[in-house]
Amino acid sequence: MRLLFPHLILILLLVTGCSKEVILHTDVSDLHQYGKIYMPQATRGLIEKRVQLTDAPDTILVNGFLGGVYPAGAEIQLTVKVDPALVDRYNQLNGTSFQAMPAEGYAIQNEAAVIRPGSNSTAPVAILIRKAGILEPFVSYLLPVMITKGAGQEGILDTAQNCAYFKITGSYVQGQVPRVKAASLGTAAGSVIIDFGARFLLADKVSANLLMYTPDETGVFNQAPATLGTGFDAFNAIVYFNQTKLLTRFKDGGQDIQQFPISPDGVIDPSGVRVIGWGWGGALELFTFKNLVIARGGNGELTRYPLNPDGNWDFGRIAVIGTGWNIFKQILAYGNSLLAVKENGELVQYPITDDGIIGSPNTVGSGWNRFEKIIVSGTDLLCLEANGDLYRYKFNPAGFWPL
Numbered sequence: 114m115r116l117l118f119p120h121l122i123l124i125l126l127l128v129t130g131c132s133k134e135v136i137l138h139t140d141v142s143d144l145h146q147y148g149k150i151y152m153p154q155a156t157r158g159l160i161e162k163r164v165q166l167t168d169a170p171d172t173i174l175v176n177g178f179l180g181g182v183y184p185a186g187a188e189i190q191l192t193v194k195v196d197p198a199l200v201d202r203y204n205q206l207n208g209t210s211f212q213a214m215p216a217e218g219y220a221i222q223n224e225a226a227v228i229r230p231g232s233n234s235t236a237p238v239a240i241l242i243r244k245a246g247i248l249e250p251f252v253s254y255l256l257p258v259m260i261t262k263g264a265g266q267e268g269i270l271d272t273a274q275n276c277a278y279f280k281i282t283g284s285y286v287q288g289q290v291p292r293v294k295a296a297s298l299g300t301a302a303g304s305v306i307i308d309f310g311a312r313f314l315l316a317d318k319v320s321a322n323l324l325m326y327t328p329d330e331t332g333v334f335n336q337a338p339a340t341l342g343t344g345f346d347a348f349n350a351i352v353y354f355n356q357t358k359l360l361t362r363f364k365d366g367g368q369d370i371q372q373f374p375i376s377p378d379g380v381i382d383p384s385g386v387r388v389i390g391w392g393w394g395g396a397l398e399l400f401t402f403k404n405l406v407i408a409r410g411g412n413g414e415l416t417r418y419p420l421n422p423d424g425n426w427d428f429g430r431i432a433v434i435g436t437g438w439n440i441f442k443q444i445l446a447y448g449n450s451l452l453a454v455k456e457n458g459e460l461v462q463y464p465i466t467d468d469g470i471i472g473s474p475n476t477v478g479s480g481w482n483r484f485e486k487i488i489v490s491g492t493d494l495l496c497l498e499a500n501g502d503l504y505r506y507k508f509n510p511a512g513f514w515p516l
Contacts, residue, residue, distance in 0.1 A: 413439030
């Protein structure tokens with residue numbers, strides 16, 4: 114009879130013949146290489162920690178660890194310290210510009226750390242982070258924390274993993290986030306406001322005019338607005354695209370998209386006004402990011418629509434770039450990222466590439482569902498409340514914004 118599975122039978126014979134006993138050979142000449150002492154936190158890359166600028170200190174915990182096969186045979190004394198000189202080296206190697214943590218901004222509770230016989234780890238060492246009156250809001254400080262070992266003791270210090278880098282960024286306390294009232298538009302003005310560089314546009318629902326507001330040197334919109342056009346009550350969505358045109362969606366019919374060429378000073382070129390898209394009623398929200406128009410559908414999908422400088426769609430590159438976005442109240446572009454407001458008020462930032470590839474989220478605020486509309490003004494955010502008041506926030510997503 115022919116044997117169909119000779120390799121399988123051979124494997125079974127080998128397995129059944131193997132002993133279950135595991136033998137450790139402790140007389141290996143280079144076994145000491147597995148007894149390296151390191152800091153577990155140093156294996157995690159840059160560790161980010163956000164703190165609120167209160168009087169109560171925050172705490173960072175670090176420890177030393179003896180790797181390898183066996184625990185410590187004798188007491189190993191380590192020292193925990195901060196080395197500010199490593200900040201410049203880190204910045205040079207990583208292309209960053211972090212400031213060194215001020216000396217008065219931290220305190221090591223006990224610099225001496227010990228790995229006891231029979232153990233592999235020191236007890237956690239606490240480093241207190243002092244904040245109020247010391248740290249500036251939304252400035253990222255670098256705190257290099259390292260361990261050293263005395264000579265003549267068991268184990269080898271792993272100098273590649275004996276220093277952890279902590280990025281400390283301070284944020285305001287809830288209820289103390291500063292803001293400035295930039296304008297009082299009144300409830301009758303409506304909420305169709307559009308970012309327009311340092312200015313903003315308003316499709317006034319009373320007059321149906323498109324108004325342009327210009328700030329003074331303090332960022333407040335005190336002067337009367339300029340009228341750019343009339344009949345803008347025909348649209349239920351208006352976005353500013355690539356600093357060259359307004360894209361508007363009609364309320365009625367198929368809710369087609371019409372473009373208005375516009376200069377940075379707000380001059381509309383009537384000769385270039387034309388319809389460029391048909392049947393956009395399925396989009397719950399429209400916003401722009403660089404050369405992309407992005408639509409959020411009722412199913413929560415984000416779809417990118419590349420638009421060239423002539424105002425024509427690049428149909429071959431239209432694609433869905435995200436799903437599950439129906440949990441958000443509003444989405445807007447901010448720098449090289451998207452900001453999205455959840456229905457529960459969380460403000461979430463997503464990095465995004467020029468082609469619309471969206472990265473992992475980072476929550477940067479809470480309580481932002483209080484606003485009817487949020488737009489960008491430079492690096493600031495202009496936020497419209499239900500009573501028509503418009504507030505300016507000197508925004509920086511490096512920290513956390515609890516409203």
